[in-house]
Amino acid sequence: MITIKQVAEYAGVSVATVSRALNDSGYVGKESRKKVEEAVEALGYFPNEVARSLFQKTSRMLGLLLPDISNPYFPLLAKGVEDCAQKNGYMVILGNVEEDADKEEMYVKFFSQYNISGILSAASGKKAYGAQVPQVLLDRALEGENYSVSTDDTLGGELAGQAVVDAGAREIIVMAGPRKVSGARDRLSGILSVLNKEQVSYKVLETETFNVEKAEATAQKLFDTFDTFDTVIANNDVFALAVMKEAIKRGFSIPEDIQIIGYDNMLFSRLMYPGLTTVAQPAYEVGYKGAKMLIDLIEKKTVADKRVKLEPELIRRDSLR
Numbered sequence: 001m002i003t004i005k006q007v008a009e010y011a012g013v014s015v016a017t018v019s020r021a022l023n024d025s026g027y028v029g030k031e032s033r034k035k036v037e038e039a040v041e042a043l044g045y046f047p048n049e050v051a052r053s054l055f056q057k058t059s060r061m062l063g064l065l066l067p068d069i070s071n072p073y074f075p076l077l078a079k080g081v082e083d084c085a086q087k088n089g090y091m092v093i094l095g096n097v098e099e100d101a102d103k104e105e106m107y108v109k110f111f112s113q114y115n116i117s118g119i120l121s122a123a124s125g126k127k128a129y130g131a132q133v134p135q136v137l138l139d140r141a142l143e144g145e146n147y148s149v150s151t152d153d154t155l156g157g158e159l160a161g162q163a164v165v166d167a168g169a170r171e172i173i174v175m176a177g178p179r180k181v182s183g184a185r186d187r188l189s190g191i192l193s194v195l196n197k198e199q200v201s202y203k204v205l206e207t208e209t210f211n212v213e214k215a216e217a218t219a220q221k222l223f224d225t226f227d228t229f230d231t232v233i234a235n236n237d238v239f240a241l242a243v244m245k246e247a248i249k250r251g252f253s254i255p256e257d258i259q260i261i262g263y264d265n266m267l268f269s270r271l272m273y274p275g276l277t278t279v280a281q282p283a284y285e286v287g288y289k290g291a292k293m294l295i296d297l298i299e300k301k302t303v304a305d306k307r308v309k310l311e312p313e314l315i316r317r318d319s320l321r
Contacts, residue, residue: 062092088295117134172195172232262279
């Protein structure tokens with residue numbers, strides 16, 4: 001690795017001059033700056049950001065914790081984070097914690113050791129990560145003085161519940177997401193508030209995860225557990241797809257025999273046949289706005305709203321009558 005000392009020797013200037021030129025701090029003569037730039041280009045020198053962050057006790061890196069990168073919702077969220085970070089001169093380090101509390105803690109320690117500027121977390125941990133660095137929660141919220149950007153999942157649940165009622169549902173299976181995730185709890189609350197108000201019969205299937213690898217087994221469990229139902233409110237689009245596949249395997253027609261509604265509005269939900277009616281979450285916007293909030297905190301700018309909730313939208317397709 002080329003060092004700053006080698007750049008100085010090549011350019012015929014002092015190490016201090018190279019440092020001032022690279023960091024744009026202090027006066028550097030026009031001729032000396034040109035020599036430094038030519039040396040950097042010739043030697044292929046890149047500043048050691050780790051060393052710089054250790055010296056400055058900070059960096060221009062953001063840590064992003066996701067619960068499951070294989071869930072298609074989270075790459076969209078991550079893209080929003082990265083686009084905003086790049087626009088503002090920051091880089092993003094991803095930690096895929098796979099719903100594992102120990103792995104989540106490991107990444108937080110790693111971020112701390114490398115003086116990460118701030119943390120964005122969509123992981124399902126029940127506590128914040130201390131006060132050492134600014135942090136913003138994505139797609140979830142905790143009690144207390146936390147900053148967060150999420151979808152209004154209570155409203156999203158209400159939209160899903162009302163959609164199936166309006167479609168004539170009479171015997172409904174509600175797939176509850178993991179209760180440890182605040183968004184899943186809010187979503188379920190919104191669904192049940194509508195179904196109870198409309199006095200529609202329903203049963204709840206508890207699920208412990210949004211993990212895509214569990215979707216098919218959960219769909220099989222649903223059909224093995226419940227004898228009669230005409231509608232399924234799935235906890236996300238992946239699980240809705242798994243239910244649709246299992247229903248067709250067992251000889252049911254959609255939506256004539258069984259209606260299905262998802263949650264998220266992933267790309268594949270409109271490519272399926274029949275197209276999946278779903279509640280759209282603004283995943284990209286959650287990531288982008290969350291990153292902007294975090295950067296404002298890092299740069300000591302005013303954040304007017306500590307808890308931002310974005311509105312979901314019902315997307316009507318063919319899986320409801």
